[in-house]
Each structure stands twice: as structure tokens, then as C-alpha cells.
Amino acid sequence: MNQKIIEIDILRYRPEEDDHPFTQTFDVPYSADMSILEALQYIKDHLDSSISFRWSCRMAICGSCGLMVNGVPKLGCKAFLRDYFPKRISLEPLANFPIERDLVVVMDDFINKLEEIKPYIIPEKNEAGDKKCLSEGAYKQTPEQMEKYRQFSMCINCGLCYAACPQYALDKKFIGPAALTLLARYNRDNRDAGSAERMKIVNQEEGVWGCTFVGYCSVVCPKGVDPAAAIQLLKVESSKDYLIGMFKPE
């Protein structure tokens, strides 16, 4: 029986040996149900054990295995060889991030931005400046109130939207799609009272106004989140904030 073969080009970079990345081609036995991540595991197990890539859950939950497949940001576990066969596949580390090694990128900038936007519920404080006491009961939320932010909370921090964003590529100071979406998720939560603090981040040039509505972030998102929508809605809020500020300075 003739085993079908698919050629996979991988952009490799070994910091201790290489000054520049280079492409290495591997022949992988093709099967229709094999994901790109499984193909990488096959390569590591049978062809070249030195190849590095991130992965964990194998089911589009952990957000670790993001990479460029033929120039498009994808999760390795959610992209399948059958969608490319018999053409060859080119794999590169996620665009717009520095390469640590092979398909592993440095995500520090993205993680810092996620932390910067205060991604936690900031509760309302009473006149004495204290938070509501536990004995006063829980913060309530109706299904309707949850629906206002639900899709923005589905992000798995895989970074595909940053790899898809030309504005982030051109200016690394731009806060970017996923962090702004997470910001919108908390601002739209009825239990949160931190909007005023976060609007300072939103209103900056590097905040929502760094976005020119390319919209590719929403196309590549593997979880159906719509970062472009979150950012446009924040632009509306930012404009309102600006107008109100003109008449009622703090």
C-alpha cells in the first residue's frame, strides 16, 4: 500500500546556532483526520526531536498551539492536513511576536497588556470607601446582563488576533485586540464599577484609537469572539466620554 505523503515546511530558529530563521522541509504520512499539531508531534517523535512548539490541551481550549499556517494565524489543533493536501503546508511562528525558538514565540508583551487593562471585577465602594461585605449577599446578574459581555469572555489568549493585526505589527504600543476585548468584557459587566479607571486606557492613542478597523482579528479568532466589534463599541464609549468631559470636567 502506498502511503500518501504531505510536505511540511517549518520555519526554524535555534538561538544558540542561528543568526536568522531558515526553512526545513519534512515528509509526513498523510491521513485525513490528522491535525497540524499531530503532524508536528509526528515530526518530533520520528523525524527531528529538536523541533520546538507549544501545545497542551489538543482541543482548542488552552490557546497554546497558535502558529501561522500558510500565512494565516491558526491553532495547530484546530487546523487539519485534509484542508491543504495535496499542496504543501508552510508553518511559521505567530507573526508580530519575536521568535524564541522554532515555532515558539515571546508573548510577554501580550501578557503584560492583558494585565494592564485590570482584567478583574472592581466592585463598587460605599461612602466609607469599603467594598460590599460578604454578609450583604452576592452580586446578582440576570442572564440578559450576562449576555451583554458573554462572547467577549470566551477568549483563550492564544494571540492569533495579534498575529492578524497590521496595526499591532506597525506599532507595538497598540494595546491590541484581545486585551481591549477583555477590557470591554469587564466594562460591560454589571457587577463591575471600574469603567472610569479603564476608560483612561481606552481613550489613549494606543488604546482603541490605534485600531483602524481592519477586522481580520475577528476572522481568525478560533473561539468566535469578535474583537473588532468590542473595539468599535469601545470607540463609541470613548467618544461619549470625550463629549461628556467637555461639559463636565472631572
Add this chain to the structure above:
Amino acid sequence: MSKRKPYTRELPTDWWMKQLFYTKYMLREGSSVLISIYSLILAWGVLRLSQGEVAFNGWLEALQNPFAILLHLIALVFALYHTITWFSLAPKAVDLWIKGKRLDDKVIISGHYAAFIVATVLCLLIITL
């Protein structure tokens, strides 16, 4: 000692040519150049109108030039392209909730087209009557 040496890839200047999605985005943004030229010609016409009938007729005549007609046709194509792509993106910037449900994208898009048609008909009526 750390062997870390992160490698930063350069963004090629033709990045927007490598992905059809980016090319379409650049065309949408690029339409602003042609629309600016169109607006300048129109503003020029208003200025000529203020200078009297002879000046305005001269402007009208200049518009008969095949080059001017071609320019306006290209500007029309770009303006339509911008309009269609912009309308299809409009629901992302609209946050209307009715009875606990977000207004359907299709309703928002058709609303935009309806407003577009009404405005066009009104303009045509004002010009022709």
C-alpha cells in the same frame, strides 16, 4: 548563562499585498484618496459658481473631458466599494438591544441600505425638481 536571543522579524513593506484580506482593506482605505479628489473638484465647482455664470460654465465644460469622466467613474466604483464594505461592518459598531436580545446584523445592514436609498432619492428629487 542564558542562550536566549529572541529574533524579531521585519514587516515587509508589501505586507498588504500578501493576504487578500489586507489588500481589500487597503482598497477600502485607499478609496479616501479618490473621494477626496472628487470632493475637491466639487468644491472647485462651488467656487466657480460664486464667480458667475461664465466661470461655472467653464467648469461644467471641463467636466466633459474624457479624463474627467474616467476619473469620476473610478471614484464612483471606489465609493460604492467603500459603502458596501462599510455597511457590512456597521453591525459591529452598533449595540442595540431589544427585549434582552441584540438586534440582528441583517436588520442593521438593511437599515443602512434603506437610509442610503432614501437619501439618494431625496437628493435626486432636490436636484431634478
